[in-house]
Amino acid sequence: MPTPLILKFDDIRAEMLPLVGGKAANLGVLTTAGFPVPPGLCVTTEAYRRVTEQAGLDDVLDALAVTRADDVKALNELAARARALVLSAPVPGDIAEAVRRSAHGPVAVRSSATAEDLPYASFAGQQDTYLNVVGEEAVLDAVRRCWASLWTDRAVAYRAAGGIDPRAVRLAVVVQEMVQSEIAGVMFTANPVTGRRREAVIDASPGLGEAVVSGAVNPDHFVVDVATGRITERRLGDKRLAVRSLSGGGVERVETAVEGACVTDAQIRALAELGDRVEEHYGSPQDTEWAIDPGGALWLTQSRPITTLYPIPRHSASERPDGMRIYFCFTVAQGLYRPITPMGMSAFRVLSSSVADLVGTPVADRLEGAPQFAEAGGRMFLDATGIMRSRVGRALFPRLLDVMEARSATVLRGLAGEPRFSMTQRSVRPALRRLVRNAARFRIPSRAVRALLDPASAHRRADRLRAALRVRLASPVDASSLQRLDRVEQILGTRAIPLLPEIFPGAAAGFAMLGLAYRLLGERARPGELQTVLRGLPHNVTTEMDLALWHLAERIRADDGAVSLLLGTPAAELAGRFHAGSLPGPVQKGLAGFLEVYGVRAVAEIDLGVPRWSEDPTHIIGVLANYLRLEDPALAPDALFARGAAEATAMIRTLGARAGGVRGRAVRFALGRTRALAGLRELPKFIVITVLAAMRAELRTIGADLTARGLLDSPGDIFSLTLGEVRTALAAVSGQSASAGTAPPYPVTLRALVSERREESARELRRRHVPRVLLSDGTEPEAVATAVPVDGALTGTPASAGSVTGTARVVLDPVGAHLEPGEILVCPSTDPGWTPLFLTAGGLVMEMGGANSHGAVVAREYGIPAVVGVARASEHIVTGQRITVDGTSGTVVTG
Structure with a gap:
């Protein structure tokens, strides 16, 4: 049966998207469901295919496939060539005749691309629409122009930014009866600004909806609580312009003067009720267009998913808490914006079950994780409702975030x-009992006291723990894949988290001494002076790593051939040569020694699914090359670190003298112990990362087994699965059955599941905004974007004292990033994988964090001015812009 050229709305089904495009598919679905849609039909993608096959687009498509998304000039040139080719292509007679037969009365001719109105990308307004088209030849011409509009500059750029294959898109055309509307507009069935679900947002204006959609008019604006029908907000626009149809075809823009609202309250509620039915039909919030004709009839002219809403966090199948919930994004607080792999998420579920054991609320199924564990958009969320409704949690949790993620603390205090x-757990006794029990179990008080009396003992204990951990994590040689999987779940579920209290007391004692000094000094300490004490802290595993890499660069600098190789060869090629053992001696040996100690680390290292530097040293090699470009000895990182340590020592003497007497001696003792112990702060995370790296190695071995059995294409595919799915697969191939309740059956083949997960991850990687705090109705409390103050200053949390003026370098991903010495690093967040960049940075501006967040700690130790928690800094600041960072006041001045 030949592929149809024309389909009426009544004959279109959702699964026909490749044939009719997103817009027509939705109109067909709405028509079949009985919604008030103006009748119409679709000129299918088969017509576009036949026309464009003759247009000679192949060369343009080949060029687009290899053109970078940021090469706007080249994209525009290619788009223009494509449009010209499509417009000049002849239209076969049967297609032209089919289109002419569709021209009955005034119609709207609208583009319907196959990459349009999708659940993850709306592509709204990227292709063209022609209104009030009259006559057969006019309709045929409008259809041709819609075909060509698949290659508008904006559409091509949008697809390039979204990673859409230019050969994968085609265009259908909707020909739909015109509604000569008296009033029209758009309606979101969820609030697109705050994210709140079941809150309709309606914009309305006289005339055709084009005036509202194009932004040519200030419409009336209404917000409706869908559940009650209550209009919670009304803001009347001036409505000075309307788009109206001309009698002979086409439209005109006319000035209007409408007093009061253009729609009645009854019409607003009717719209909200219609939107609620549409959302219920699709099962997700919708962006709709609507019109009211002269007879008062309400018409629905378009519906597509709202793609900008952040998904609501979901718990495991067995945990569906009631009532409004507060979700705190744990991964963003850890400096990770990108989505976590399914295996990384699965590992954290098991780790969370171990945390639940510590606090006295053991879980039945470790693979599901703690009841408070939730995920959305590939990010981990903590259900903080119980914490914020208890007296102890409300007092302590925001204070903890004050030094880790200050903006989240502010949001939570507001909630x-x-x-x-409201508070429901007023007694402090349950929390106190848990605290005393764990303090006794891990001997935290005695270890903290011992660390204060003898800091060296705390460091010896840490060294012994690291050495013993490497022995314990050594992989067994002859274990089966099921035995390896058992070992992974056991270590993550029972052994990893209890290691942290072994290290915690020393670091906690160090920061307690900093707090004591702060109280002893009072107003005697000026802003930024106590931060100076934290510069050049010893015993910090992350700064030791960065300095070890710098010293390797210094050794390589003595070999001119090695320097030339690193500066002139792509880092990925050098990584391949390293694994082949063919790099020059100083580089090969030095890099191997560095990775022996720090190869467990990575950018986004808390995700077990991310390759470690020992597997792929491309990033580290790129950083080494960046270090070799630093030629000013005064800016050498080890010199800066030593200078920071000297400044810290001098500051302790100054503050002690300023306090004087017994108080001064107490200040010097406290700050001395701070410097001796606070560097241990980074070690607990390093311990966890070491465990995750070892478990990753075990899982890769299992992945190799599944690959050998033909279930996966490569060992690394295992990280797109969960622990439960792997257990099910292993049980199936070994003839066993998975343990009941621990491993859900996978509904499709593993290969298909891996492919689907990778597509999901690729979409989430393009998400630019991840909320810090989210409510269970979708509301993001910090939803309204922070505006730049009139004086141009951005504000955040002071993190490292001092002021610097320099050139900004906005970096969203550190892998392959090139930072010129002295440039100011501007980024969303950081983890230890970013810190090698700090060594050559002149300053730091970060969207996330508080005074004791990872980035702030390292910036202080290197003595570079830093401000963290600056809302949307990577959007307000552009690379190359001159900015001034004041790490004492917490301001960033642009321009």
Whole structure:
């Protein structure tokens, strides 16, 4: 049966998207479901295919496939060539005749691309629409122009930014009866600004909806609580312009003067009720267009998913808490914006079950994780509702975030004042009992006291723990894949988390001494002076790593051939040569020694699914090359570190003298112990990363087994699965059955599941905004973007004292990033994988974090001014811009 050229809306089904495109598919679905859609039909993608096959687009498509998304000039030139070719292509007679037969009365001719109105990308307004088209030849011409509009500059750029294959898109065309509307507009069935679900947002204006959609008019604006029908917000626009149809075809823009609202309250509620039915039909919030004709009839002219809403965090199948919930994004607080792999998420579920054991609420199924564990968009969220509704949690959790993620702390304190999150656990006794029990179990008080009396003992203990951990994590040689999987789940579920209290007391004692000094000094300490004490801290595993890499660069600098090789060869090629053992001696040996100690680390290292530097040293080699470009000895990182340590020692003497007497001696003792112990702060995370790296190696071995059995294409594919799915697969191939309740059956083949997960991850990687705090109705409390103040200063949390003016370098991903010495690093967040860049940075501006977050700690130790928690810094600041960072006041001045 030949592929149809024309399909009526009644004959279109959702699964026909490749044939009719997104817009027509949705209109067909709405028509079949009985919604008030103006009748129409679709000129299918088969017509576009036959026309463009003659257009000679192949060369343009080949060029587009290899053109970078940021090469706007080249994309525009290619788009223009494609449009010209499509417009000049002849239209076969049967297609032209089919289109002419569709021209009955005034119609709207609208593009319907196959990459349009999708659940993850709306592509709204990227192709063209022609309104009030009258006559057969006019309709045929409008259809041709819609075909060509698949190659508008904006559409081509949008697809390039979204990673859409230019050969994968085709265009259908909707020909739909015109609604000569008296009033029209758009309606979101969820609030696109705050994210709140079941809150309709309606914009309305006289005339055709084009005026509202194109932004040519200030419409009336209404917000409706869908559940009650209550209009919670109304803001009337001036509505000075309307788009109206001309009698002979086409439209005109006319000035209007409409007093009051252009729609009645009854019409607003009817719209909200219609939107609610549409959302219920699709099962997700919708972006709709609507019109009211002269007779008062309400028409739905378009519906597509709202693609900008962040998904609501979901718990495991067995945990569906009631009532409004507060979700705190744990991964963003850890400096990770990118989505976590499914295996990385699965590992954290098991780790969370170990945390639940520590606090006295063991879980039945470790693979599901703690009840408070939730995920959305590939990020981990903590259900903080119980914490914020208890007296102890409300007092302590925001204070902890003050030094880790200050903006989240502010948001949570704001929520604490709302009646719906009123305190329900007023007694401190349950929390106190858990605290005393764990303090006794891990001998935390005695270890903290011993660390204060003898800091060297704390460091010896840490060294012994690291050495013993490497022995314990050594992989067994002859274990089966099921035995290896058992070992992974056991170590993650019972052994990893209890290691942390072994290290915690020393670091905690160090920061307790900093707090004591702060109280002893009071107003005697000026802003930024106590931060100076934290510069050049010894015993910090992350700064030791960065300096070890710098010293390797210094050794390589003595070999001119090695320097030329590193500066003139792509890092990925050098990584391949390293694994082949063919790099020059100083580089090969030095890099091997560095990776022997720090190869467990990576950018986004808390994700077990991410390759470690020992597997792929491309990033580290790129950083080495960057270090070799630093020629000013005064800016050498080891010199800066030593200078920071000297400044810290001098500051301790100054503050002690300023306090004087017994108080001064107490200040010097406290700050001395701070310097001796606070560097241990980074070690607990390094311990966890070491465990994750070892478990990753075990899982890769299992992945190799599944690959050999033909279930996966490569060992690394295992990280797109979960622990439960792997257990099910292994049980199946070994003739066993998975343990009941621990491993859900996978519904499709492993290869298909891996492919689907990778597509999901690729989409989430393009998400630019991840909320810090989210409510279970979708509301993001910090939803309104922070505006740049009138004086141009951005504000955040002071993190490292001092001021610097320099050139900004906005970096969203450190892998392959090139930072010129002295440039100011501007980034969303950081983890230890970023810190090698700090060594040549002149300053730091970070969207996330607080005064004791990872980036802030390392910036202080290197003595570079830093401000963290700066809202949308990577959007307000552009690379090459001159900015001034004041790490004492917490301001960033642009321009």
